[in-house]
Amino acid sequence: MQHLGDEELIFRFRSGDGPPQNDPHLNELFRRYSERVAAWCWRHTGDRELATDLAQEIFLRVFERLDSFEGNSRFSTWLYTVARNHCLNSVKARAVRKEDALEPMVVEPLDVATPSAEQELIRRGRVDEMRRLMRDELDATEQRVMVMHYGEELSLDAVTRALGLENASGAKAFIVSARRKLQRALERNRGARKGGN
Template sequence: MNDLQQFDYLKHVTGGLDRSAVLDELMREYGKDVWNFAFFMTRQRELADDIAQDVFVKVYEHLYEFRGQSSIKTWLLAITRNKARDALRSSWLRKVTLLPVWFDRDTHPSAERETMDKLEMEEVWSHVLELPRKLREALLLNSHYGLTMKEAAELLGVSEGTVKSRLHRARTAVNRKWAKETAACGEEEWV
């Protein structure tokens, strides 16, 4: 069942719904997506924890206001984006010097290939994290979260052409960085 079908009833609810039960269901279904998007926006685990919590508090408070103008996932990612942008703009965060965040490494790989694949994927994601925020957002929304160009454009408040341009520039930048690292190995580009 896709997002629109599973939570279609929410656009018709005006009260009397057990918001806690719906919130639990939304957190189970989209909690990881919300946290990951917050992390990729901020590059900080603790801040992503705070943002994800804030997102679901806001969803709880405004659940009856959802009217289905977008999918639930798009609505949640839009709230996440706004919360992340607010957090990044806060004067407290700008005054604090933060150390770079590294991915957790799996210490018990089952095979050499799995380990190599994981390391390659970590490299790709580290390149994605180095992209400017606007390019990173477009790439994540399209490639990782599967939003259409139209949905991403609506979420970002830009035209579809702008999303396509940012997506192209993001992929080109990641491919360029990846090509530099893999040129000696003769590996293919990441797309």
């Protein structure tokens, strides 16, 4: 049984009969992933009861939809996507929204006389510049904190937990340092542009 791939287990389960809870292939699939899902849910919640609820919901969702699994991707990536979305949505829904006081990011204002089509081009250029700066200026942890906080909209507490940050102020310290680095880089670039003109 252990030599079979996940997708093969699903195929054999589908080909079999009898109650699914007695199916050895489905049981093997559950055995392979229950600890991973448990670890993932614990990591995002830090609470045994909540992690158990989330992990059960993830398995329920996956098993209920097992007939829609077409094998275009691996079972593990499918399970990951369900676990990822379920945990992040749940953490967001439970988060108490509190705005952390951070120094504002100062960006170059647009010239009011600039035509709107040009403004859009400038805006896109600035987004690209910011993307580049994030990769060039920030360390790996800062980048992840920025993506989780601004992209996934997780609270700083949730980011701290998800990334297992053990420093005193958690994700906030990384956000503060990342924003400062980006601000300095923006100013440097702006200075270089002005110098070039």
